[in-house]
Amino acid sequence: MFYDLASSSWGQEEHNAIQRVVDCGQFTMGPEVESFETQFAAYHKKKYAVMVNSGSSANLIAVAALCHKKNDPWQRGDEIIVPAVSWATTYHPLQQYGLRLKIIDIELDTLNADTGALEAAIGPRTRGLVGVSILGNPARLDVMRKFCDDHNLVFLEDNCESADAELGDIKAGAFGDIGTFSFFYSHHMATMEGGMLITDDTELADLARCLRNHGWTRNLRKESAVFESSEMDRFEAYRFILPGYNVRPIEMAGAIGKEQLKKLPEMTAVRRDNLAVFKSLFERDERFIIQRENGVSSSFCFPIILNPALKPNRSRIFAALEDADIGFRIITGGCITRHDVIRHFDYKTVGSLPNANIAHDFGFFTGNHPRDLTPQITGLYTTLDNAF
Numbered sequence: 001m002f003y004d005l006a007s008s009s010w011g012q013e014e015h016n017a018i019q020r021v022v023d024c025g026q027f028t029m030g031p032e033v034e035s036f037e038t039q040f041a042a043y044h045k046k047k048y049a050v051m052v053n054s055g056s057s058a059n060l061i062a063v064a065a066l067c068h069k070k071n072d073p074w075q076r077g078d079e080i081i082v083p084a085v086s087w088a089t090t091y092h093p094l095q096q097y098g099l100r101l102k103i104i105d106i107e108l109d110t111l112n113a114d115t116g117a118l119e120a121a122i123g124p125r126t127r128g129l130v131g132v133s134i135l136g137n138p139a140r141l142d143v144m145r146k147f148c149d150d151h152n153l154v155f156l157e158d159n160c161e162s163a164d165a166e167l168g169d170i171k172a173g174a175f176g177d178i179g180t181f182s183f184f185y186s187h188h189m190a191t192m193e194g195g196m197l198i199t200d201d202t203e204l205a206d207l208a209r210c211l212r213n214h215g216w217t218r219n220l221r222k223e224s225a226v227f228e229s230s231e232m233d234r235f236e237a238y239r240f241i242l243p244g245y246n247v248r249p250i251e252m253a254g255a256i257g258k259e260q261l262k263k264l265p266e267m268t269a270v271r272r273d274n275l276a277v278f279k280s281l282f283e284r285d286e287r288f289i290i291q292r293e294n295g296v297s298s299s300f301c302f303p304i305i306l307n308p309a310l311k312p313n314r315s316r317i318f319a320a321l322e323d324a325d326i327g328f329r330i331i332t333g334g335c336i337t338r339h340d341v342i343r344h345f346d347y348k349t350v351g352s353l354p355n356a357n358i359a360h361d362f363g364f365f366t367g368n369h370p371r372d373l374t375p376q377i378t379g380l381y382t383t384l385d386n387a388f
């Protein structure tokens with residue numbers, strides 16, 4: 001393909017890491033995962049990291065942990081503020097735990113939640129906010145953090161699209177009480193499938209460890225915040241304390257993750273070089289709305305909104321991209337209220353979500369990769385220019 005959505009970021013190091021696990025013979029979660037967790041937590045200046053088998057599982061375990069906290073757990077019917085544009089599995093765990101969504105609009109230029117809508121979203125049952133940084137661009141995470149502190153809300157950061165992005169000196173994902181990450185193939189770090197939660201909260205970390213692993217006590221620290229150890233624990237392999245899951249990562253994913261983490265700063269730098277090429281072509285062209293950086297983007301992809309004022313025909317643009325052998329997708333799944341799944345949700349919107357609907361109807365993205373994409377990005381511009 002001339003310009004694909006993603007490409008492999010693996011080299012010999014990742015292959016060696018897989019071989020190391022094969023040679024050792026321990027395939028289920030073990031020391032490789034544990035040391036990757038330690039390194040990932042340190043990279044984000046957090047106390048704890050808990051690895052799972054996908055970003056979706058990280059969101060599920062995060063919500064489950066918040067619903068099983070000893071004090072002030074999220075409860076059925078509580079309201080959680082979410083942006084209108086995010087991936088489907090940002091929302092699904094909230095539905096599964098009986099929580100009600102308060103959906104706010106996005107900013108058209110950053111594609112992240114419009115924090116100006118936060119005050120209007122709050123009500124007597126509001127208990128949390130999910131902050132999402134879209135496609136590498138940090139949301140107003142500092143504003144969200146303060147809003148949550150001021151209103152005594154839990155801040156869950158779904159950072160599955162923006163590993164290594166920064167706001168101030170803080171990595172995206174590290175602003176929340178819990179932050180989640182995805183290591184799916186196309187993402188900043190790829191471990192086949194994989195995900196991670198980070199937190200400074202000992203109880204949440206212990207709950208996450210328990211919930212990812214059948215809801216049992218094995219692998220939990222003796223002095224854990226979530227159960228009282230008994231004399232029998234020495235003998236009991238099976239002691240179930242929570243309605244948990246098995247969403248453990250495999251050992252190879254941990255071994256690969258360590259190699260990917262070493263390469264992450266360099267991979268992000270290359271993505272940012274590509275972003276500079278993209279901006280130089282698209283930034284001053286009024287036909288296209290591109291993402292305005294808030295902080296330092298780790299540039300997952302290149303989102304483009306066709307300027308609705310010019311009444312563009314997106315289908316014709318898509319056909320031209322297909323003809324030019326350029327891969328594209330709609331922006332992070334578009335506006336969640338436009339999907340059939342919304343009929344399963346208890347939700348309210350704050351206003352009519354005009355920007356999310358524009359992104360849904362006029363937006364799309366093409367891929368960014370950790371290698372030089374100058375010819376592909378130039379080809380993209382020429383293709384769109386001609387199609388217009």
Ligand SMILES: Cc1ncc(COP(=O)(O)O)c(C=O)c1O
Pocket residue numbers: 054055056057059086087089090132158159160161181182183184194195332
């Ligand atoms: C914002 C967001 N959350 C969650 C996920 C789910 O991650 P995974 O594909 O690893 O399950 C994604 C996937 O791209 C995402 O973009």
